[in-house]
Amino acid sequence: MATVFISPSRYIQGAGELKNLGKYAANFGKKALCLISPGGYKRQGDEIERSFVGTDAEVVFDYFNGECSMTEIHRLSAKVKDVSCDLVIGVGGGKIFDTAKAVAHDMKLPVIICPTIASTDAPCSALSVIYTDEGVFQEYLFLPSNPQLVLMDTDVIAKSPVRLTVAGMGDAMATYFEARACYQSGATTCAGGKVGVAALGIAKLCYDTLISEGVKAKMAVEAGARTAAVEKVIEANTLLSGIGFESGGLAGAHAIHNGLTVLEECHHMQHGEKVNFGTLTQLVLENVPEEELQELLEWMVAVGLPVTFEELGITDTSRDHLMPAAVAACAKNETIYNMPCEITPEIVYNAMLAADAYGKSVREAL
Ligand SMILES: [Zn+2]
Numbered sequence: 001m002a003t004v005f006i007s008p009s010r011y012i013q014g015a016g017e018l019k020n021l022g023k024y025a026a027n028f029g030k031k032a033l034c035l036i037s038p039g040g041y042k043r044q045g046d047e048i049e050r051s052f053v054g055t056d057a058e059v060v061f062d063y064f065n066g067e068c069s070m071t072e073i074h075r076l077s078a079k080v081k082d083v084s085c086d087l088v089i090g091v092g093g094g095k096i097f098d099t100a101k102a103v104a105h106d107m108k109l110p111v112i113i114c115p116t117i118a119s120t121d122a123p124c125s126a127l128s129v130i131y132t133d134e135g136v137f138q139e140y141l142f143l144p145s146n147p148q149l150v151l152m153d154t155d156v157i158a159k160s161p162v163r164l165t166v167a168g169m170g171d172a173m174a175t176y177f178e179a180r181a182c183y184q185s186g187a188t189t190c191a192g193g194k195v196g197v198a199a200l201g202i203a204k205l206c207y208d209t210l211i212s213e214g215v216k217a218k219m220a221v222e223a224g225a226r227t228a229a230v231e232k233v234i235e236a237n238t239l240l241s242g243i244g245f246e247s248g249g250l251a252g253a254h255a256i257h258n259g260l261t262v263l264e265e266c267h268h269m270q271h272g273e274k275v276n277f278g279t280l281t282q283l284v285l286e287n288v289p290e291e292e293l294q295e296l297l298e299w300m301v302a303v304g305l306p307v308t309f310e311e312l313g314i315t316d317t318s319r320d321h322l323m324p325a326a327v328a329a330c331a332k333n334e335t336i337y338n339m340p341c342e343i344t345p346e347i348v349y350n351a352m353l354a355a356d357a358y359g360k361s362v363r364e365a366l
Contacts, residue, residue, distance in 0.1 A: 004193025005247045007111075008124045008146040009228030011239050015226060018044060018153040021089070021114060022052030022059065028110040028148055029087030032059045033080050035100050036091045039068075040116060044091060044156070060085065068098040069133045076103045087112070094120050094271075098128035104143055110148040118157050118234045119164035120271055123150045124242030127190065132169050137261075142190075146246075150238070157234055158226035161302075165221050165230075167272030168237035169214050170305045172206055173296075174279045175241045178335075179203035179248025181282070187338035189249035199247035206240035209233070210297075215302045252282030252329075255336035256348065259329030263321075265313040269306070276305040277352075278310055280359060284351040285341055297362040317356070323349055 012024070025032050034048060042059060052059045060083055065072050080088065080103060086316050088107070090100025104111035105128075113123045122129075127143040133135045157165070180203070183189075183195040191199075209232050216229035256278030260266045264276060280300070283293055300307050309317050326349035329336055 001188065002193045002317065003196035004011055004189065004191040005196055005198050006126060006146055006191045007243045007247075008148070008150045010149045011124065011152075012149065013152040013154060013231070013235055013239070015155045016153060018047055018114070019051050021048055021112070021151060022055045022057060023053070024149055025059070025087060025089060025112060026055040026057040026153060028112065029085070030057050031083070031085045032057060032087040032089050032112075033076070033083070033085040033103075034061050034089040034091060035038065035076065035096055035103070036058050036061055036065050036168035037064050037096065040092045046115065048091065051255050052291055057087075059094060064092070064096050064099060067131055067133060067135055068094070068095040068119050068128060069131050070136075072099055072100045073106060074106060077106045080107050080109070085109070087327075089114060091116065093117050094122045097122050098130075101126075101143060101147065102128040102130070105141075105143050112149045112151060113147045114151045114153075115238065116153075116156050117160045117164045117168075118152070118237040119168040121175070121238065121241035121245055123147070123238055124192075125246050127246070130320060138235055152234060152238060152272070154231055154234055158221060158230050159224060162221045165233065165237070166218055166304050167270035169218075169233060169303055170270075170272035170279075172237045172241035172272075173210050173300075174253035174275045174282075175244035175248060176203040176207035177279055177282055178246055178251040178253055178338075180250035181286070181340055182249030182338045185338055185340040187249050187251070189247055190245065191247045195248050199244060202240050203244035203248045206244050207234050209236040209240065214299060218303050249338055250335040251338040252285055252336050253278035255329045255334040256281045256352070258331075258334065259325040259327075259348070260312065262328045263314060265315070269312055273306050274312065276300060277307065277355065280284070280307060280355040281348070281351045282339070284354045284358070285343070285347065293358060294362065297364065301363050301366055307355075307363060309356045319349070322352060326352060356362055
């Protein structure tokens, strides 16, 4: 099988970059439909409108209805047609990006993704997660191309809630371990091929960046400061993790995240927070050396990521309660089968118990 590497065509990150959105958009179209939340419009609408002044392009806004569903995608595709747009822009968070990408694909138009948070690796990918109108997971929509441009204004992200950036670090930290597992097992990645050394190298760089800059970045964002460490972590969370997961593949961490979603009490947790516990569980499955586990756990605790059931909101730790999560993590077609080791619900359940125990011991010792 071939090695496949995919990425957005252009990634631009810098302080105050939002004010250049119009200029960049004019390279791709004459009239952009900008999908944004009402709150996002209040915060960034003026600046986005100003950014189009003096360019050859214009922008019309539409408010996102809150769910990346087929109903919403069709509504926006009709709007694109009605007002004759030739470009789609998504400003905000994950579901807005996924909707903008799906609408652009539907109408065969270019798409620009402009995140205002760094909580997941969704912006760069050629993937939309589709939900029902009620918000239940429906399907993955694999798109033929990645966004034409991902634009990150680090001033905006440095002012976003610290918990979201930390959750983004949790999502990003899984990248290297999952890519490494896929490389070892020869698995097929989300990009549709085998893991090459480029994707594996980017995933490792993502890990190294988070280990060296993560704690500093967390403290800076808490103080509302945009520093070099914050810039590096934003790049790790968005670009390195985005490319790393798509061309490097997913394995245990994300499958265990998906398993945890069957537990009602975890619903309030961020994606990256649940993925973090998934990473810890994956390392138990791999039986990595104690030093590797210890180093990573200390980092997780220092940046404020959950490492125990309790921190995920799980108080009932009985076998009856946890087993359905392990079973869901081992569903047919799950990425957990990309792991280079034997996988059964029983093995995963035991690994979750051990992950919680290691997490507790490190948290108590620090
Ligand atoms: Zn993720």
